[in-house]
Amino acid sequence: MSAAPATPPPASADGAGEQDRLGLLLVPPRHRPAWRLIPARVAAMCVVELQKLRHDRTELYTRAIQPALWLIIFGETFTRINVIPTGGIPYRDYLAPGIIAQSTMFIAIFYGIQIIWERDSGVLTKLLVTPTPRAALVTGKAFAAGVKAIVQAVVVVVIAALLGVSMSWNPLHLAGVIAAVLLGSAFFSCLSVTIAGIVRTRDRLMGIGQAITMPLFFASNALYPTTSMPDWLRVISAINPLSYEVDALRGLLLGVPSHLTLDFAVLVGAAALGITAASALLGRLAR
Protein backbone atom coordinates (compact mmCIF):
# COMPACT_ATOMS: atom_id res chain seq x y z
CA MET A 1 0.00 0.00 0.00
CA SER A 2 2.80 2.33 0.75
CA ALA A 3 3.83 2.04 -2.87
CA ALA A 4 0.46 3.38 -4.00
CA PRO A 5 1.48 6.98 -4.83
CA ALA A 6 2.33 6.15 -8.41
CA THR A 7 0.01 9.07 -9.07
CA PRO A 8 1.58 12.16 -7.54
CA PRO A 9 -0.38 14.08 -4.93
CA PRO A 10 -2.56 16.86 -6.32
CA ALA A 11 -0.52 19.92 -7.13
CA SER A 12 -1.16 23.54 -7.82
CA ALA A 13 -0.75 24.48 -11.46
CA ASP A 14 2.61 26.20 -11.04
CA GLY A 15 4.08 23.50 -8.77
CA ALA A 16 2.97 20.65 -11.03
CA GLY A 17 6.38 20.17 -12.65
CA GLU A 18 8.16 19.98 -9.30
CA GLN A 19 5.53 17.64 -7.88
CA ASP A 20 6.01 15.28 -10.79
CA ARG A 21 9.75 15.30 -10.52
CA LEU A 22 9.76 14.85 -6.74
CA GLY A 23 6.56 12.83 -6.38
CA LEU A 24 8.02 10.00 -4.32
CA LEU A 25 10.01 12.33 -2.12
CA LEU A 26 6.86 13.89 -0.76
CA VAL A 27 5.52 10.74 0.89
CA PRO A 28 7.38 9.18 3.81
CA PRO A 29 7.80 5.41 3.51
CA ARG A 30 5.53 3.29 5.66
CA HIS A 31 7.00 1.73 8.80
CA ARG A 32 7.99 -1.88 8.75
CA PRO A 33 6.64 -3.95 11.59
CA ALA A 34 9.21 -4.22 14.37
CA TRP A 35 9.95 -7.90 13.79
CA ARG A 36 11.04 -7.23 10.22
CA LEU A 37 13.40 -4.47 11.23
CA ILE A 38 16.44 -6.57 12.15
CA PRO A 39 16.40 -8.83 9.05
CA ALA A 40 15.89 -5.75 6.87
CA ARG A 41 18.85 -3.92 8.42
CA VAL A 42 21.04 -7.01 8.24
CA ALA A 43 20.22 -7.28 4.54
CA ALA A 44 21.00 -3.58 4.01
CA MET A 45 24.43 -3.82 5.68
CA CYS A 46 25.30 -7.02 3.81
CA VAL A 47 24.36 -5.43 0.48
CA VAL A 48 26.71 -2.53 1.23
CA GLU A 49 29.53 -4.94 2.02
CA LEU A 50 29.00 -6.83 -1.22
CA GLN A 51 28.90 -3.59 -3.20
CA LYS A 52 32.23 -2.57 -1.66
CA LEU A 53 33.76 -5.94 -2.49
CA ARG A 54 32.57 -5.56 -6.07
CA HIS A 55 34.15 -2.13 -6.41
CA ASP A 56 37.50 -3.07 -4.95
CA ARG A 57 38.72 -6.64 -5.24
CA THR A 58 42.35 -5.97 -4.29
CA GLU A 59 41.56 -6.73 -0.68
CA LEU A 60 40.26 -10.09 -1.76
CA TYR A 61 43.59 -10.94 -3.40
CA THR A 62 45.92 -9.57 -0.74
CA ARG A 63 43.99 -11.35 1.96
CA ALA A 64 44.52 -14.66 0.16
CA ILE A 65 48.30 -14.44 0.53
CA GLN A 66 48.66 -15.18 4.24
CA PRO A 67 46.45 -18.27 4.38
CA ALA A 68 48.13 -19.55 1.23
CA LEU A 69 51.52 -19.19 2.94
CA TRP A 70 50.30 -20.96 6.05
CA LEU A 71 48.95 -23.86 4.04
CA ILE A 72 51.88 -24.13 1.65
CA ILE A 73 54.85 -23.51 3.95
CA PHE A 74 53.66 -24.46 7.42
CA GLY A 75 51.26 -27.13 6.18
CA GLU A 76 53.64 -28.87 3.80
CA THR A 77 56.57 -28.76 6.22
CA PHE A 78 54.65 -30.23 9.13
CA THR A 79 52.99 -32.79 6.88
CA ARG A 80 56.52 -34.02 6.14
CA ILE A 81 57.87 -33.81 9.69
CA ASN A 82 54.74 -35.58 10.84
CA VAL A 83 55.02 -34.76 14.56
CA ILE A 84 51.55 -33.42 15.23
CA PRO A 85 48.98 -36.07 16.14
CA THR A 86 46.14 -35.48 13.69
CA GLY A 87 44.21 -38.69 14.13
CA GLY A 88 45.47 -40.30 10.96
CA ILE A 89 44.83 -37.58 8.37
CA PRO A 90 47.60 -35.63 6.59
CA TYR A 91 48.58 -32.50 8.53
CA ARG A 92 47.82 -30.39 5.45
CA ASP A 93 44.19 -31.49 5.68
CA TYR A 94 44.11 -31.05 9.42
CA LEU A 95 45.41 -27.51 9.10
CA ALA A 96 43.03 -26.27 6.36
CA PRO A 97 39.93 -25.76 8.58
CA GLY A 98 42.16 -24.09 11.17
CA ILE A 99 43.40 -21.62 8.57
CA ILE A 100 39.87 -20.92 7.35
CA ALA A 101 38.87 -20.07 10.91
CA GLN A 102 42.02 -18.07 11.58
CA SER A 103 41.94 -15.95 8.44
CA THR A 104 38.24 -15.16 8.81
CA MET A 105 38.84 -14.27 12.46
CA PHE A 106 41.53 -11.78 11.42
CA ILE A 107 39.10 -10.07 9.07
CA ALA A 108 36.43 -9.91 11.75
CA ILE A 109 38.75 -8.59 14.46
CA PHE A 110 39.85 -5.74 12.26
CA TYR A 111 36.28 -4.96 11.30
CA GLY A 112 36.12 -2.73 14.36
CA ILE A 113 38.65 -0.51 12.64
CA GLN A 114 36.29 -0.08 9.74
CA ILE A 115 33.58 0.88 12.23
CA ILE A 116 35.85 3.51 13.78
CA TRP A 117 36.65 4.78 10.32
CA GLU A 118 32.93 5.01 9.65
CA ARG A 119 32.54 6.90 12.90
CA ASP A 120 35.33 9.33 12.02
CA SER A 121 33.94 9.87 8.54
CA GLY A 122 30.40 10.46 9.81
CA VAL A 123 28.90 7.45 8.04
CA LEU A 124 28.09 5.72 11.32
CA THR A 125 26.75 8.92 12.84
CA LYS A 126 24.22 9.23 10.07
CA LEU A 127 23.15 5.60 10.37
CA LEU A 128 22.51 6.18 14.06
CA VAL A 129 19.94 8.84 13.12
CA THR A 130 17.92 6.40 11.02
CA PRO A 131 15.14 4.22 12.45
CA THR A 132 17.65 1.49 13.23
CA PRO A 133 17.91 0.27 16.81
CA ARG A 134 21.50 -0.09 18.01
CA ALA A 135 21.13 -3.87 18.22
CA ALA A 136 19.90 -4.02 14.62
CA LEU A 137 22.81 -1.91 13.44
CA VAL A 138 25.33 -4.07 15.27
CA THR A 139 23.72 -7.28 14.05
CA GLY A 140 23.79 -5.88 10.54
CA LYS A 141 27.47 -5.00 10.84
CA ALA A 142 28.25 -8.40 12.38
CA PHE A 143 26.71 -10.21 9.45
CA ALA A 144 28.31 -7.81 6.99
CA ALA A 145 31.66 -8.81 8.50
CA GLY A 146 30.43 -12.38 8.03
CA VAL A 147 29.87 -11.75 4.33
CA LYS A 148 33.49 -10.67 4.02
CA ALA A 149 34.57 -13.70 6.01
CA ILE A 150 32.57 -16.11 3.84
CA VAL A 151 34.19 -14.73 0.72
CA GLN A 152 37.55 -15.28 2.42
CA ALA A 153 36.56 -18.81 3.44
CA VAL A 154 35.69 -19.63 -0.16
CA VAL A 155 39.11 -18.38 -1.25
CA VAL A 156 40.90 -20.53 1.36
CA VAL A 157 38.80 -23.57 0.47
CA VAL A 158 39.81 -23.15 -3.16
CA ILE A 159 43.49 -22.82 -2.22
CA ALA A 160 43.22 -25.90 -0.01
CA ALA A 161 41.53 -27.86 -2.78
CA LEU A 162 44.31 -26.87 -5.19
CA LEU A 163 46.85 -28.12 -2.67
CA GLY A 164 45.13 -31.48 -2.67
CA VAL A 165 43.23 -31.32 0.62
CA SER A 166 40.34 -33.74 0.34
CA MET A 167 37.20 -32.05 1.61
CA SER A 168 33.52 -32.92 1.72
CA TRP A 169 31.49 -31.24 -1.03
CA ASN A 170 28.19 -32.30 0.49
CA PRO A 171 25.96 -29.18 0.22
CA LEU A 172 24.62 -29.72 3.72
CA HIS A 173 28.16 -29.75 5.11
CA LEU A 174 29.04 -26.65 3.15
CA ALA A 175 25.96 -24.87 4.50
CA GLY A 176 27.21 -25.80 7.95
CA VAL A 177 30.63 -24.37 7.11
CA ILE A 178 29.01 -21.09 6.08
CA ALA A 179 26.98 -20.98 9.28
CA ALA A 180 30.04 -21.63 11.45
CA VAL A 181 32.12 -18.98 9.67
CA LEU A 182 29.23 -16.50 9.90
CA LEU A 183 28.72 -17.06 13.62
CA GLY A 184 32.43 -17.01 14.37
CA SER A 185 33.00 -13.75 12.59
CA ALA A 186 29.86 -12.27 14.12
CA PHE A 187 31.43 -12.91 17.51
CA PHE A 188 34.89 -11.63 16.65
CA SER A 189 33.62 -8.53 14.85
CA CYS A 190 31.42 -7.70 17.83
CA LEU A 191 34.37 -8.27 20.11
CA SER A 192 36.30 -5.73 18.11
CA VAL A 193 33.39 -3.27 18.06
CA THR A 194 33.13 -3.69 21.82
CA ILE A 195 36.82 -2.92 22.21
CA ALA A 196 36.40 -0.02 19.78
CA GLY A 197 33.62 1.30 22.01
CA ILE A 198 35.99 1.18 24.96
CA VAL A 199 39.22 2.53 23.46
CA ARG A 200 37.52 4.74 20.84
CA THR A 201 40.55 5.46 18.64
CA ARG A 202 41.80 3.60 15.62
CA ASP A 203 45.41 3.41 16.78
CA ARG A 204 44.57 1.87 20.11
CA LEU A 205 42.24 -0.61 18.48
CA MET A 206 44.96 -1.54 15.98
CA GLY A 207 47.32 -2.23 18.85
CA ILE A 208 44.85 -4.31 20.80
CA GLY A 209 43.75 -6.16 17.67
CA GLN A 210 47.32 -7.08 16.91
CA ALA A 211 47.92 -8.08 20.52
CA ILE A 212 44.98 -10.48 20.73
CA THR A 213 44.78 -12.14 17.31
CA MET A 214 47.90 -14.25 17.64
CA PRO A 215 47.14 -15.45 21.20
CA LEU A 216 43.59 -16.32 20.13
CA PHE A 217 45.05 -18.27 17.21
CA PHE A 218 47.74 -20.11 19.16
CA ALA A 219 45.49 -20.79 22.14
CA SER A 220 43.11 -22.77 19.98
CA ASN A 221 43.05 -26.08 18.19
CA ALA A 222 43.67 -24.43 14.81
CA LEU A 223 47.30 -25.63 14.51
CA TYR A 224 47.44 -28.63 16.85
CA PRO A 225 45.00 -30.70 18.89
CA THR A 226 44.32 -29.55 22.43
CA THR A 227 45.56 -32.92 23.69
CA SER A 228 49.13 -31.84 22.94
CA MET A 229 48.71 -28.61 24.97
CA PRO A 230 49.82 -27.94 28.54
CA ASP A 231 46.87 -27.82 30.93
CA TRP A 232 46.73 -24.05 31.32
CA LEU A 233 46.61 -23.57 27.57
CA ARG A 234 43.94 -26.22 27.26
CA VAL A 235 41.75 -24.18 29.64
CA ILE A 236 42.17 -21.08 27.50
CA SER A 237 41.44 -23.07 24.38
CA ALA A 238 38.26 -24.39 25.99
CA ILE A 239 36.88 -20.87 26.46
CA ASN A 240 38.11 -19.65 23.07
CA PRO A 241 35.23 -19.62 20.56
CA LEU A 242 37.77 -20.08 17.77
CA SER A 243 38.35 -23.65 18.99
CA TYR A 244 34.68 -24.49 18.57
CA GLU A 245 34.62 -22.95 15.12
CA VAL A 246 37.65 -25.01 14.10
CA ASP A 247 36.16 -28.17 15.57
CA ALA A 248 32.93 -27.63 13.62
CA LEU A 249 34.81 -26.89 10.39
CA ARG A 250 36.93 -30.03 10.77
CA GLY A 251 33.89 -32.16 11.40
CA LEU A 252 32.04 -30.73 8.42
CA LEU A 253 34.86 -30.48 5.88
CA LEU A 254 36.99 -33.51 6.76
CA GLY A 255 34.41 -35.77 8.36
CA VAL A 256 36.60 -36.34 11.43
CA PRO A 257 34.89 -36.88 14.81
CA SER A 258 33.68 -33.57 16.26
CA HIS A 259 31.08 -32.11 18.60
CA LEU A 260 28.81 -30.22 16.22
CA THR A 261 25.95 -29.62 18.65
CA LEU A 262 28.22 -28.22 21.32
CA ASP A 263 30.20 -26.24 18.73
CA PHE A 264 27.16 -24.53 17.29
CA ALA A 265 25.64 -23.94 20.72
CA VAL A 266 28.83 -22.17 21.82
CA LEU A 267 29.07 -20.18 18.58
CA VAL A 268 25.44 -19.03 18.75
CA GLY A 269 25.87 -18.10 22.41
CA ALA A 270 29.11 -16.23 21.73
CA ALA A 271 27.58 -14.32 18.81
CA ALA A 272 24.56 -13.33 20.92
CA LEU A 273 26.82 -12.20 23.74
CA GLY A 274 29.00 -10.23 21.34
CA ILE A 275 26.03 -8.49 19.75
CA THR A 276 24.67 -7.54 23.17
CA ALA A 277 27.98 -6.13 24.36
CA ALA A 278 28.68 -4.28 21.12
CA SER A 279 25.19 -2.71 21.00
CA ALA A 280 25.61 -1.50 24.55
CA LEU A 281 28.91 0.18 23.70
CA LEU A 282 28.08 1.48 20.23
CA GLY A 283 26.55 4.67 21.63
CA ARG A 284 29.89 5.54 23.24
CA LEU A 285 31.47 5.53 19.82
CA ALA A 286 29.08 8.17 18.56
CA ARG A 287 29.85 10.59 21.37
Add this chain to the structure above:
Amino acid sequence: MSDDGLPEEAAVTCTGLRYSFGRATAVDGLDLTVGAGEVFGLLGPNGAGKTTAIRCMTTLLPVPSGMVRVFGHDVAKDRMRVRRLLGYVPQQLSADSSLTGRENVSLFARVFDVPRRERAGRVAQALEAVGLAEAADRMAGTYSGGMVRRLELAQALVSAPRLLILDEPTIGLDPIARTGVWEHIMAVRAASGMTVLVTTHYMDEADQYCDRVALMHLGRVRAVGTPRRLTDDLRARLGADASPTLEDVFRDVAGSGLDGADHKGGEFRDVRRTRNTASRVG
Protein backbone atom coordinates in the same frame (compact mmCIF):
# COMPACT_ATOMS: atom_id res chain seq x y z
CA MET B 1 3.34 32.62 10.17
CA SER B 2 2.71 35.81 12.04
CA ASP B 3 4.74 38.91 11.44
CA ASP B 4 7.26 38.45 14.21
CA GLY B 5 7.66 34.96 12.84
CA LEU B 6 6.21 32.84 15.62
CA PRO B 7 4.69 29.73 14.06
CA GLU B 8 1.55 27.80 14.98
CA GLU B 9 2.82 24.24 15.32
CA ALA B 10 6.35 23.60 16.50
CA ALA B 11 8.73 21.28 14.66
CA VAL B 12 11.33 21.50 17.42
CA THR B 13 11.06 22.77 20.95
CA CYS B 14 13.99 22.81 23.33
CA THR B 15 13.45 23.90 26.90
CA GLY B 16 16.31 24.29 29.30
CA LEU B 17 18.53 21.90 27.30
CA ARG B 18 21.89 21.43 28.95
CA TYR B 19 24.80 19.25 27.81
CA SER B 20 28.34 19.02 29.15
CA PHE B 21 31.43 17.20 27.95
CA GLY B 22 33.09 16.46 31.25
CA ARG B 23 33.45 19.84 32.91
CA ALA B 24 32.97 21.86 29.73
CA THR B 25 29.37 22.95 29.29
CA ALA B 26 28.60 23.02 25.58
CA VAL B 27 24.87 23.75 25.76
CA ASP B 28 23.78 25.75 28.74
CA GLY B 29 20.03 26.08 29.13
CA LEU B 30 18.96 26.31 25.51
CA ASP B 31 15.41 27.47 24.81
CA LEU B 32 14.42 27.27 21.19
CA THR B 33 11.28 26.84 19.10
CA VAL B 34 11.36 26.04 15.40
CA GLY B 35 7.97 26.33 13.75
CA ALA B 36 6.69 23.76 11.27
CA GLY B 37 7.53 24.73 7.71
CA GLU B 38 10.14 27.32 8.64
CA VAL B 39 13.65 27.59 7.38
CA PHE B 40 15.36 28.28 10.66
CA GLY B 41 18.97 29.34 10.98
CA LEU B 42 20.99 28.54 14.07
CA LEU B 43 23.93 30.92 14.10
CA GLY B 44 26.79 31.51 16.48
CA PRO B 45 30.57 31.54 16.76
CA ASN B 46 32.76 28.43 16.76
CA GLY B 47 32.11 26.47 19.92
CA ALA B 48 28.77 28.14 20.64
CA GLY B 49 27.16 24.71 21.03
CA LYS B 50 25.18 24.51 17.78
CA THR B 51 26.38 21.06 16.79
CA THR B 52 25.96 19.73 20.31
CA ALA B 53 22.39 21.03 20.46
CA ILE B 54 21.67 19.43 17.09
CA ARG B 55 23.14 16.14 18.22
CA CYS B 56 20.75 16.18 21.16
CA MET B 57 17.81 16.83 18.82
CA THR B 58 18.82 13.98 16.52
CA THR B 59 19.05 11.41 19.36
CA LEU B 60 22.83 11.11 18.89
CA LEU B 61 23.42 12.48 22.36
CA PRO B 62 21.19 11.88 25.36
CA VAL B 63 19.24 14.76 26.87
CA PRO B 64 20.71 14.83 30.38
CA SER B 65 18.71 17.84 31.47
CA GLY B 66 15.88 19.79 29.92
CA MET B 67 13.39 18.70 27.28
CA VAL B 68 13.60 18.37 23.51
CA ARG B 69 10.55 17.64 21.38
CA VAL B 70 10.36 17.04 17.66
CA PHE B 71 6.82 17.45 16.34
CA GLY B 72 5.63 16.83 19.87
CA HIS B 73 7.62 13.62 20.41
CA ASP B 74 10.01 13.54 23.34
CA VAL B 75 13.44 12.94 21.83
CA ALA B 76 14.67 11.11 24.91
CA LYS B 77 11.79 8.61 24.98
CA ASP B 78 10.46 8.32 21.47
CA ARG B 79 13.74 7.93 19.60
CA MET B 80 12.57 5.70 16.79
CA ARG B 81 9.59 7.87 15.97
CA VAL B 82 11.71 11.01 16.01
CA ARG B 83 14.32 9.44 13.73
CA ARG B 84 11.66 8.58 11.15
CA LEU B 85 10.79 12.27 10.91
CA LEU B 86 14.38 13.42 10.49
CA GLY B 87 16.75 13.94 7.64
CA TYR B 88 20.21 14.79 8.94
CA VAL B 89 23.36 16.08 7.27
CA PRO B 90 26.17 16.28 9.83
CA GLN B 91 28.82 18.97 9.91
CA GLN B 92 31.53 16.73 8.50
CA LEU B 93 31.29 15.38 4.97
CA SER B 94 29.94 11.91 5.48
CA ALA B 95 29.22 10.09 2.25
CA ASP B 96 30.83 6.65 1.93
CA SER B 97 33.65 7.20 -0.54
CA SER B 98 33.88 3.52 -1.45
CA LEU B 99 30.33 3.37 -2.77
CA THR B 100 28.76 5.09 -5.76
CA GLY B 101 26.40 8.00 -5.29
CA ARG B 102 23.42 5.82 -6.06
CA GLU B 103 24.52 3.14 -3.60
CA ASN B 104 24.97 5.77 -0.91
CA VAL B 105 21.40 6.98 -1.36
CA SER B 106 20.07 3.47 -1.77
CA LEU B 107 21.44 2.49 1.64
CA PHE B 108 19.39 5.22 3.25
CA ALA B 109 16.30 4.18 1.32
CA ARG B 110 16.80 0.69 2.75
CA VAL B 111 17.31 1.75 6.34
CA PHE B 112 14.23 3.96 6.15
CA ASP B 113 12.20 0.94 5.02
CA VAL B 114 11.40 2.11 1.52
CA PRO B 115 9.73 -0.94 -0.06
CA ARG B 116 11.69 -2.61 -2.81
CA ARG B 117 9.33 -1.71 -5.69
CA GLU B 118 9.61 1.94 -4.87
CA ARG B 119 13.29 2.02 -4.03
CA ALA B 120 14.93 2.56 -7.39
CA GLY B 121 12.42 5.25 -8.31
CA ARG B 122 12.78 7.10 -5.05
CA VAL B 123 16.57 6.95 -5.15
CA ALA B 124 16.57 8.24 -8.72
CA GLN B 125 14.27 11.11 -7.76
CA ALA B 126 16.42 12.04 -4.78
CA LEU B 127 19.53 12.11 -6.96
CA GLU B 128 17.64 14.06 -9.59
CA ALA B 129 16.42 16.53 -6.98
CA VAL B 130 20.00 17.47 -6.08
CA GLY B 131 21.29 17.46 -9.65
CA LEU B 132 23.38 14.31 -9.36
CA ALA B 133 21.52 12.10 -11.82
CA GLU B 134 24.45 12.19 -14.24
CA ALA B 135 27.12 11.39 -11.68
CA ALA B 136 25.04 8.83 -9.78
CA ASP B 137 27.10 5.81 -10.79
CA ARG B 138 30.49 7.32 -10.07
CA MET B 139 32.26 6.52 -6.81
CA ALA B 140 31.49 9.15 -4.18
CA GLY B 141 35.24 9.36 -3.54
CA THR B 142 35.61 11.11 -6.88
CA TYR B 143 33.01 13.80 -6.08
CA SER B 144 33.87 17.42 -5.42
CA GLY B 145 32.98 18.95 -2.05
CA GLY B 146 29.82 20.49 -3.43
CA MET B 147 28.73 17.21 -4.98
CA VAL B 148 29.33 15.32 -1.72
CA ARG B 149 27.15 17.83 0.07
CA ARG B 150 24.40 17.41 -2.49
CA LEU B 151 24.76 13.64 -2.26
CA GLU B 152 24.27 13.87 1.48
CA LEU B 153 21.24 16.00 0.84
CA ALA B 154 19.86 13.26 -1.40
CA GLN B 155 20.53 10.70 1.33
CA ALA B 156 18.57 12.82 3.77
CA LEU B 157 15.73 13.52 1.33
CA VAL B 158 15.10 9.97 0.16
CA SER B 159 12.95 9.26 3.22
CA ALA B 160 10.79 12.38 2.76
CA PRO B 161 11.69 13.86 6.16
CA ARG B 162 9.38 16.36 7.84
CA LEU B 163 12.37 18.00 9.46
CA LEU B 164 15.64 18.42 7.62
CA ILE B 165 18.59 19.25 9.86
CA LEU B 166 21.70 20.56 8.14
CA ASP B 167 24.84 21.33 10.11
CA GLU B 168 26.89 23.79 8.07
CA PRO B 169 25.82 22.39 4.70
CA THR B 170 27.92 24.90 2.78
CA ILE B 171 31.15 24.76 4.78
CA GLY B 172 34.22 24.82 2.57
CA LEU B 173 32.24 25.28 -0.64
CA ASP B 174 32.84 27.87 -3.32
CA PRO B 175 30.11 30.49 -3.86
CA ILE B 176 28.63 28.68 -6.84
CA ALA B 177 28.50 25.34 -5.03
CA ARG B 178 26.96 27.08 -2.04
CA THR B 179 24.18 28.54 -4.14
CA GLY B 180 23.74 25.13 -5.73
CA VAL B 181 23.20 23.44 -2.38
CA TRP B 182 20.77 26.10 -1.23
CA GLU B 183 18.73 26.10 -4.42
CA HIS B 184 18.21 22.35 -4.18
CA ILE B 185 17.19 22.65 -0.54
CA MET B 186 14.74 25.43 -1.27
CA ALA B 187 13.23 23.65 -4.29
CA VAL B 188 12.49 20.47 -2.33
CA ARG B 189 11.24 22.47 0.59
CA ALA B 190 8.88 24.43 -1.65
CA ALA B 191 7.41 21.20 -2.96
CA SER B 192 7.24 19.30 0.32
CA GLY B 193 6.72 21.99 2.94
CA MET B 194 9.28 20.34 5.21
CA THR B 195 10.89 22.24 8.06
CA VAL B 196 14.58 23.08 7.67
CA LEU B 197 16.91 23.70 10.58
CA VAL B 198 20.30 24.84 9.42
CA THR B 199 23.51 26.16 10.92
CA THR B 200 25.90 28.33 8.97
CA HIS B 201 28.68 30.83 9.43
CA TYR B 202 27.69 32.69 6.28
CA MET B 203 25.49 35.57 7.36
CA ASP B 204 24.51 36.39 3.79
CA GLU B 205 23.03 32.89 3.43
CA ALA B 206 21.13 33.19 6.68
CA ASP B 207 19.81 36.57 5.63
CA GLN B 208 18.75 35.38 2.22
CA TYR B 209 17.25 31.95 2.96
CA CYS B 210 16.15 31.80 6.59
CA ASP B 211 12.70 32.80 7.75
CA ARG B 212 14.03 33.19 11.27
CA VAL B 213 17.41 32.91 12.91
CA ALA B 214 18.64 32.37 16.44
CA LEU B 215 22.03 33.63 17.56
CA MET B 216 23.71 31.27 19.98
CA HIS B 217 26.64 32.15 22.16
CA LEU B 218 28.14 30.20 25.04
CA GLY B 219 25.50 27.51 24.88
CA ARG B 220 22.42 29.69 24.91
CA VAL B 221 20.23 31.62 22.48
CA ARG B 222 21.03 35.32 22.85
CA ALA B 223 18.79 36.72 20.12
CA VAL B 224 16.06 35.30 17.93
CA GLY B 225 13.78 36.62 15.21
CA THR B 226 13.57 37.31 11.51
CA PRO B 227 16.87 38.61 10.09
CA ARG B 228 15.04 41.82 9.35
CA ARG B 229 13.87 42.26 12.88
CA LEU B 230 17.28 41.55 14.40
CA THR B 231 18.95 44.16 12.22
CA ASP B 232 16.14 46.62 12.94
CA ASP B 233 16.60 46.12 16.67
CA LEU B 234 20.31 46.76 16.39
CA ARG B 235 19.68 49.84 14.30
CA ALA B 236 17.32 51.14 16.96
CA ARG B 237 20.09 50.76 19.50
CA LEU B 238 22.83 52.25 17.35
CA GLY B 239 20.88 55.22 16.06
CA ALA B 240 18.88 55.89 12.95
CA ASP B 241 21.75 56.59 10.54
CA ALA B 242 23.40 53.21 11.12
CA SER B 243 22.54 50.40 8.69
CA PRO B 244 23.66 47.20 10.42
CA THR B 245 23.72 43.87 8.62
CA LEU B 246 23.13 40.45 10.12
CA GLU B 247 26.89 40.19 10.43
CA ASP B 248 26.89 43.22 12.70
CA VAL B 249 24.21 41.56 14.82
CA PHE B 250 26.44 38.49 14.98
CA ARG B 251 29.43 40.56 16.07
CA ASP B 252 27.30 42.35 18.58
CA VAL B 253 26.14 39.10 20.20
CA ALA B 254 29.29 37.01 19.85
CA GLY B 255 31.70 39.77 20.74
CA SER B 256 30.05 40.62 24.01
CA GLY B 257 31.60 38.91 27.03
CA LEU B 258 28.34 37.51 28.27
CA ASP B 259 28.16 36.30 31.86
CA GLY B 260 31.56 37.78 32.46
CA ALA B 261 33.20 35.07 30.34
CA ASP B 262 35.58 35.98 27.54
CA HIS B 263 34.73 35.23 23.96
CA LYS B 264 35.84 31.66 23.78
CA GLY B 265 34.83 30.80 20.24
CA GLY B 266 37.56 30.15 17.72
CA GLU B 267 39.59 28.06 20.12
CA PHE B 268 42.23 26.02 18.38
CA ARG B 269 40.18 22.87 18.81
CA ASP B 270 37.09 24.38 17.24
CA VAL B 271 38.95 25.88 14.34
CA ARG B 272 40.85 22.70 13.70
CA ARG B 273 37.66 20.66 13.62
CA THR B 274 36.11 23.09 11.22
CA ARG B 275 39.11 22.94 8.93
CA ASN B 276 39.14 19.16 9.01
CA THR B 277 35.57 19.26 7.90
CA ALA B 278 36.33 21.64 5.13
CA SER B 279 39.17 19.60 3.72
CA ARG B 280 37.81 16.09 3.97
CA VAL B 281 35.92 14.70 1.04
CA GLY B 282 33.98 11.45 1.36
